[in-house]
Amino acid sequence: MNKKRILIVGGTGYLGQHLLQSFANLRTSSSYDLAFTYCSTPPSDLLHAFPQSLSFPLDLRIGDGFDFITDTFGQPDVVVNCAALSVPRACEADPVAAMCINVPKPLVSWISSFKEKETLLIHLSTDQVYEGTKSYYKEEDKTCPVNTYGRSKVAAEEFINSNCSNFAILRSSIIYGPQTISPVLKSLPIQWIDDILSKGNKVDFFYDEFRSPVFINDVVGAVIALTKKWVIDGIPMQLILNLGGPERVSRAQMAKVVAEIRGYDASLINLMSASSVDRGVKSPTDISMDINKLVNTLNIAPISFKDGVTLTLLNR
Template sequence: MRVLIVGGSGYLGQFLLKYLLERPEDEVIAVGYTYADENAGPIDHPLTKIDRCRAFRVDAATGEGMDACVRAMAPLDLVVNCAAMSSPGKCEKEAELAMNLNVPTHLCRTLLEHNQKSEAIAPLLVHLSTDQVYDGESPNSVEDVNAPSPVNTYGRSKLNAELHIAENYVAGRHVSLRSSIITGSQPPLRPVSRPLFHDFIVNSLKGDEAVTFFEDEYRCPIAAVDIVAHIVALSKLAGKDAKTDWLMRYNMGGPDRLSRVDMARQTAEVLGVSDANVEAVSSASVDRGVISPADISMLSNKLNSLTLVSPMGWKDQMRLALGMAKM
């Protein structure tokens, strides 16, 4: 299987890359990935030293390098787009750049151009979207019941990405997965710049001073390894011979609807420590410079039924992330 991971040196991309590299040696796997390190060229970047990986420096916002990457990797079976500006606050401050980065205009165009030249079956395109396409007004959103209506730039850019793919890529050969908060251990191949939320929780529980957590924003966190399982299952179901009859967009969350207070207290239970310093506060008590949807919990039954993946709950996610359980 020939796979292109756009954003493969990011957090989720590394877990997918690790999985692919651990597959049986009798499968031919070529993995490409992009990265945006200003000071790391394609020669000295640490991921280039991994056997069976090919590295390409691509600017997702301008498309520079995309043609050379796809041309070198073709024919492709699977393309997974993990690349994004994912900080809502940063997206709000740099709205134009967020749109250029998060809507995969150049990726879709380049894949189509190469597909038309080769007359091969188009690779399955799996795009990582977000639960923030919902407005947060209803709990347990369902894909074909709750219409997306994002309240911030990040959510709008991700919804625009879903719509662009639906309108500009091969029908039946793409799917957008609306992910909730992603949990997991430290990335397996190289550090990433953003701190992990569960690390913040664990460090907070170690101290005596009160630490505030929002009690009125709800999500359905999902483990990185469960996302990888969904993607792999979709790639197998898609095959090479026919268009899929799936939905174009699926919710992709874990089974638990939790506030951040819930996450902190359940993590304390897993660790066997006190949660006395966990202080519940309203999200309105903090000015984050961006509107945040209140309840973007969602039901992911349709995707789970399709892929036969049963995502783990928060406590099991924490046991895995903290090295208390094996994958």
């Protein structure tokens, strides 16, 4: 049996690195060849950690680099697209860049150029495709984003649905977990809360903005389950799945869990309404998600927020 080829687009980011690590651990038993892309220069510690994995420069906006991947690695069996401009404020400041980067037109075109066999595209979307006016959104609910980031992700979903015959779109909530092998520059949510509470000063947290934060291992588990489903069954899919944790929690509730685990004084958590702050970008109020379809389709059960935070703080 030929080894299956897995390409992780955006492999130097937070999710990309965790996927690299997990697929590398699976590779011997599951017969995977692994490659990843990077935008500028790949971190040397990442290359050292995965010496058997191929790395490729790629400009996802214009597709510069795909020909070299084809010539060197060949057609992937699975492509996981983690690359995105994912900071809402940055998307609001440069909507053209947000649309260009987040709507993967060159990637889908490249995948579609292979004629002999299908490639599965696993694309990471966001909970911010929802408007945020109710609790526990389902995949069938109308997408009505309130900011540029959400609009760019809806546009990506629509483009993939119209131009790709074999895909799984994962609408992810806030992803949290331990730091990566090559530390990412962006602030990680649980580590940030832990650091700021450890200083002993009062900190404002929103009590009325709700999400379904998901532990990184559960995100990785969903991607691996989809990969195995395609590799074993070989039946093209067209799936959209909410990818969140099992609980609806506010920012303040997230902070309280960290405080409880670390033994910080809970009075340091000052409750504030999200509507009282201008963050330079609109933010949906409640985009908690119903994840029953994810659980039933992939037979996985995301862990509780408290358990995930405990694991995060133990492995910072």
